[in-house]
Amino acid sequence: MSAHSEAIGRPSGTRRAKDLVFRVAMFVCLGLAIGLLAVLLVDVAVDGAGSLTWDFITSFTSISADQAGIQAALWGTIWLMGVCAVFIVPVGVATAIYLEEYADSTKWWNRLIEVNIQNLAAVPSIVYGILGLAYLVRGPLSLGPVILAGGLTLGLLVLPVVIIAAREAIRAVPPSIREGSMALGATQWQTIWRQVLPAAVPGIATGVILALARAIGETAPLIVVGAATVVAFNPGGLNDFFTALPIQIFDWISRPQTETNDYRPLAAAGILLLMILLVLMNSIAIWLRNRYEQRW
Amino acid sequence: MLAALISVLTTTGIVLSLLEETIVFFGDVPVGDFLFGTDWSPAIQPASFGVLPLVSGTLLISLVAMLVATPLGLGAAIYLAEYARPAVRKTIKPILELLAGVPTIVFGYFALTFFTPEVLRGIFGFNVGIFNGLAGGIIIGFLIIPTVASISEDAMSAVPQSLREGAFGLGAGKLQVTMRVVFPAALSGIVASLVLAMSRAVGETMVVLIASGLVPQWGANLGEAMETMTAYIATTAKGDIATGTIAFKTVFAVGMTLFVITLILNLFSIRFVRKYRQIYE
Secondary structure (H helix, E strand, O other): OOHHHHHOOOOOHHHHHHHHHHHHHHHHHHHHHHHHHHHHHHHHHHHHHHHOOHHHHHOOOOOOHHHOOOHHHHHHHHHHHHHHHHHHHHHHHHHHHHHHHHOOOOOHHHHHHHHHHHHHOOOOHHHHHHHHHHHHHOOOOOOOOEHHHHHHHHHHHHHHHHHHHHHHHHHOOOHHHHHHHHHOOOOHHHHHHHHHHHHHHHHHHHHHHHHHHHHHOOOHHHHHHOOOOOOOOOOOOOOOEOOOHHHHHHHHHHOOOOOOOOOHHHHHHHHHHHHHHHHHHHHHHHHHHHHHOOOO | OHHHHHHHHHHHHHHHHHHHHHHHHHHHOOHHHHHHOOOEEOOOOOOEEOOHHHHHHHHHHHHHHHHHHHHHHHHHHHHHHHHOOHHHHHHHHHHHHHHHHOOHHHHHHHHHHHHHHHHHHHHHHHHOOOOOHHHHHHHHHHHHHHHHHHHHHHHHHOOOHHHHHHHHHOOOOHHHHHHHHHHHHOHHHHHHHHHHHHHHHHHOOHHHHHHOOOOOOOOOOOOOOOOOHHHHHHHHOOOOOOOOOHHHHHHHHHHHHHHHHHHHHHHHHHHHHHHHOOOOO
């Protein structure tokens, strides 16, 4: 059957059948991907729902599974996210301002910075863990396996996400705003600080929340940096040892399971808690985007 | 300006930190033994430091992942870009992004507690171990579907409507337009998405650490435990590892190998997009 004969007259039956089979096959591909997500969520919910109680959230981990809880890990994660946010907001925004407002993109060093950021975004997360271990925990900074080292490692890991989002937000502010401000006698810095940045805040905030949502689930770099698995106190400062939600979950998954001491439901409950936090963060990001999105 | 330097410093820091200890490591172990040795047993005397079992474990599991993710991801992308109504597309895309945002430890838990015992053992019986390469590979495949689907969908949606209309005008059917016009026109984006997905699969840690076991295997038996480079690093480099020991140095040598492999993939992806990107008016 040649394409030539098909071109004249109505499509033949075989061709329509082929079209239909192809269309269904493509739909099945999409269905499988989403179906797996559904199975995964249901599986975790079934395993963990029974263990996700108030006692679970307010207890520390324990050698007996029915008394163990996740309080230290929850506070560890909150501290980590705090350190991470304090690091990525100024550094990410400043990098984005430099690249969008000041940098001359024909200069080789600025192009190097751009390619470099693209590359950093695709470096495996565990390699950041090695960097954190070599330079933050040991070596020049020698912080030890503490909150500050963990938070900074996660910060370096998600920095490209923030930079890319902040650049897009700054680029979306139309040049006329800048020109108007300059025409009224403002300096370039005044223009950026009083006109461009306020207009870009919703976009930047969305990017920061999405970056934190990525950081909150990262496990591998924290393992390498040396997050502890059994911690029976909440961290009280930047220099305290810590555990975090994904680390605690990993610890429970990898413990030997016995009839009387089954940690799997705990791991599933921890995952549920983590997913609830993630959905909350994503909802805030979507709400911010829709509520404050400006049309110029 | 100073802030932008932090990103450059991070890269330099990564390279330097890896390089420093790797060079020290090669003072103890000859480069040839490391790169071409087929026995990885750093903790057993006499110790042997052939990295090939870790590399082959990593590549095999990534290959399985790509066998899953390539058809499913591209299929999903084609459906979304060419067939789905706008309303469907608007609901499905965020769901795919949600799939991309699920922490990988969740996929690891799912692979170990559900996929291996319920699905794989249901099909293959006890030929499949509790820890096996196959489960890790298939689940990582699902994990990277959003990477393939999302970038490929963007590339196909960017193909101008006039190309499709021209093909329809010449009498082509929907299938022909999709496969012979849109797909080739979007090829640079599609290849980039596949390479990026491969790089994610190679660097993925938690799924293989939880579901694929920690036994270095110089062979291709997917039904048994396999160790990847990432899993070795994660089990060896716990916080209490002593600086200067041979185990400490292996972490950096293996990390360097991993970094170089993913860097090559990433650079290839960036170059490919630049070189073959079609510019439509």
